[in-house]
Amino acid sequence: MKVPLNDLSRGLGASQELQEAVARVAASGWYVHGPEHQAFEQEFAAYCGVAACVGVASGTDALELGLRAVADPTAGTVLTAANAGGYTSVAARRAGFTVRYADIDPGTHCLDPADVEKRLEGVAVVVLTHLYGRLGPAEDLAALCRNRGIALLEDCAQSAGARRDGRRAGSFGQVGTYSFYPTKNLAALGDGGAIITDDPATADRLRQLRQYGWSGKYAIAVDGGRNSRLDEMQAAVLRLRLRCLDDDNARRRSVVGRYVAAAGDAVTVLPATGEDHVGHLAVALAQDRGALRSRLADAGIQTDVHYPVPDHRQPAFAGEYEDTHLPVTEQAVSRVFSLPCFPQLTDDEVDAVCEQLRVAS
């Protein structure tokens, strides 16, 4: 048996309903910022329990515009984790911010609030990535930031649907950013992204920034605008997929739960038990990751590493971070690997992975 890490062709892509939605948009003659887009913005804001959603072209654009909407790049530094794939670093640097890193909690792999607190000097924005689908310590970081006039941005690209005490990911800070890249829990048939916020003025500024800085047609009211739009086709797809999100997330959680139960001493699988984890990735840790991954590969089970190089050691900017040491991050990066996890994985496939996890222990 071959068990893929992910197989997007098993998703909704081929469904009648989705093909009809795409055909409807194609026939409508309205392809950008039309009725589907407007409806998606409203439906996703309502789902997240916030005042506004602003559609953009990708998760990285959402980060860049979200950062610029909450802080002036000359006014301070962005503080974030270094184990989250580098997206925040790329976006913050593009926006003109300097970036600093704090260490993570070894249990959650999200920012450690105690370490964040030690590094807040000169910080304008803290970016909390809800990594692997886990809603990180949003309440603690929001409290730390509030007292100091620092903005909190939540990167929810991996945590669509995650909820704690009735609040969705992205509703704890000033803004929450989403990616709808095809492998995400809420996925388009291509690129897409969004920013959510409870502040109408921030939403207005984001709507200007995403479209040339326009206040209205051909009137450039803010400098530094760009073109970053979510198109009608993707918005129509996302409206359909939003209806399945909670069920898909429950299935992901149950897959992770079975891996956790099967794993023994040589390998640990990070749990995804409550509603505050949406099982974006099933992440395991092993001291001898290489040996374990080749054993799984021999059994036909595909794995990957999210992510193999921490941001402060990335070749493009490592030179700036020779003095940055993040012991928990560095150890995690050397041990993590991801197991197959997507809603359409069959029970037999999950069994095959569990069998190997048992043998390995």
Ligand SMILES: *Cc1c(COP(=O)(O)O)cnc(C)c1O
């Ligand atoms: C995927 C991802 C992004 C980037 O989204 P794109 O749509 O690919 O630009 C940002 N942050 C995290 C945590 C992600 O997983």
